[in-house]
Amino acid sequence: MNKKLTNAANIHHEQKLHADSKALKPGEEDHYRIWQAQASPYSYKVMTFMNYKGIPYKKVIGNQMELAWTKKVAGQSIVPIMLAPDGQVMQDSTPIMIYLEQAFPDKKTVPDQTGLAFIMWLIEEFSDEYMPRLQMHTRWGNEQNRNTLSHRISRAITFGSTEMETADLAPILRQRQTGFDQHLGLEGEGVRASLDQQVKDLLAILEQHFLHYQFLLGYQPSIADFALYGPLKVHFYEDPYSNEIMETLAPRTCNWIQTISDLGDTRGCAGQTEFGDWIDFDNGLPESLQDLLAYIGKTYIPFAQNCAEACVKREKHYQAEIYGVNASFSAHQYRGWSFEELQLRYQALTGQDKEQVDSVLNQAQILPAMMSGGVLHNGLFDGFTPPFIKDGIPDARIRRLKEKEAQAKTED
Template sequence: MADGYRIFGAEMSPYSVKVRSYFRYKAIPHQWILRNAASQAEFETYAKIPIIPLVVTPDGTGIQDSTPIIEAMEKLYPEPSIHPDDPIASFVSALVEEFGDEWGNKWMFHYRWARDVDQISSAGRIARMRGPKAGEPEHAAFAGQVRARMVDRVWFVGSNEVTAPQIEAGFIDMLGMLDAHLSARPYLFGGRPAFADFGLWGQIYEMWTDPTAGGIIGGGAPHVLDWVHRMLWPKAEDPFEAWSTLQPTLMPILQKQVGALFLPWTLANERALAEKQEEFGVTLADKTWTQKPQKYHARSLGMLRAKYAAVEDKTTLDPVLEAAGCLAGLRG
């Protein structure tokens, strides 16, 4: 493993398991290192910011942030590609990857910390991960500290008394559409995983490991559940599909989730940051959404717009994005 990569991550981090799934798919030699007290000194040697995942290359370079990690590795390991040949499908995949990272994280974080049963489960698992040899009194005290800290941070993803019903209703709606889409194919864009699979799967995998969301997924979305398991060790089974065959069940997701919820939210977040607002409100699907601005997301929105701008021929893509309610926001 001396010549391989090292991934510093955590099983309860959607972005960590996203990167691990990608490395497994590409068969890139790697070592999975749990970020905890034992590995913290080594982590700090390579990390520029205190987030996971951190990938350390064989030459000792540290790379952080799941999307840039995958994009960097894709240049080194281009086959099998995670980008469909169909130009519409290829960009939609990038769009859904961003949606998964940013909007899907709202579902995951909300469900993980909204109810007592999930708080107790998650805090206990995190405490055991960070202190595997702790005695019961020490473990219980640390779990209590984790629970208090994380419950106090749900505002970060926009979870509050106003938005909680919207987050949960939106996830249930998404789960139904996603299950219908995956009933006809093993992965989001056909017979092999695309960029979108890794981003969206990381969030839903984490939800599946939690009591409340896991019960909802396991009890009502069998095709999503199969996909959750499949993406732990994804493989190229068949080719990607053309947009024409994906469109009937993927377009409703774009319209009802990405265009109606995610894009209006991200544009409102961008305006709030520009105007230095401490809190902003935006109407999403006829309901008011309120939250504090997310600084990081303004940068990822810029990266998404750059990907759109880089598409040389937008003749067939733009009508799809217009019908999905995404075009104006991507043009900036």
């Protein structure tokens, strides 16, 4: 116990604020509660989506006092985690948004055109699964960001703590982050230079797109916007080193980030309330969006396809060539499952919808690679109902870990 912190009046005030944020007061019975973090792109993906749709919620800081609770209810220390008004535990940003889209149908975020909706899910998948490689490269790949972010994350974790201060935890977090390089293919000759170029190429594509459209699919935000907003806002726009890259190379993308940030904000009438239409997929995709798909074909597809195949083979690591540079990655079961979900969405397309999608995917060289091995089944969520979690077990991986823990205790 840190005596200086124990006797600090504002620390106790922070603890009260934190406790109040978790409680539903009279008049808040319909509110969701979201355990989130400032440095979590998935937290902001969900919250800006909820802001846009006008879904009531309360923010809870995922600090050190919540680590044991999140592991108890979700099987792991992770954000975002949500409690529904009826107390059900919800986790995983995409299934959460799918559920909320159905529960709150006003202000639709999924296009009616089936083919365009698939393009949306493809961009969403790229944003959730490949963007972490770019964002971890920029966040921890330079001294300025390493120093700043280790302290920013520590500041949130130690909110209301009488055990440690930000400066105590920051060096520990900074050292821990280096261990993630091997999992995301951030090691090897030419990798970092390739990733620098990938960042610049992505921003150039987005700049061209936002010259003609306000949002990714036209003049109305979709789930794809909220998904890509998360990493671009939380990592690229807010991290000091990469913010300079954003401001100098991608001013229109910065404007898009600000627009998404303001959605639902009634203060000063900041949040946009009138919107246009989505792109008419019957007329094809604009060149800038086709360029984004080609970029996804060069980055996400080999990354995810090889991961899914490795998961099926129960291999722990795999190789993928991206932008002409070969790198080694850890096989991630969730990523394999998520890729299967995308494959199943594609497999469900029929008739003209499939013909239209095939045309743009072949042009982007996403096909035939995306389906080259058929649908790659991953049993991670077999028998589970994401986003809802029961008894603290969200998926087969956590169930297996808990079974091993129980067996170890029995043997002791």
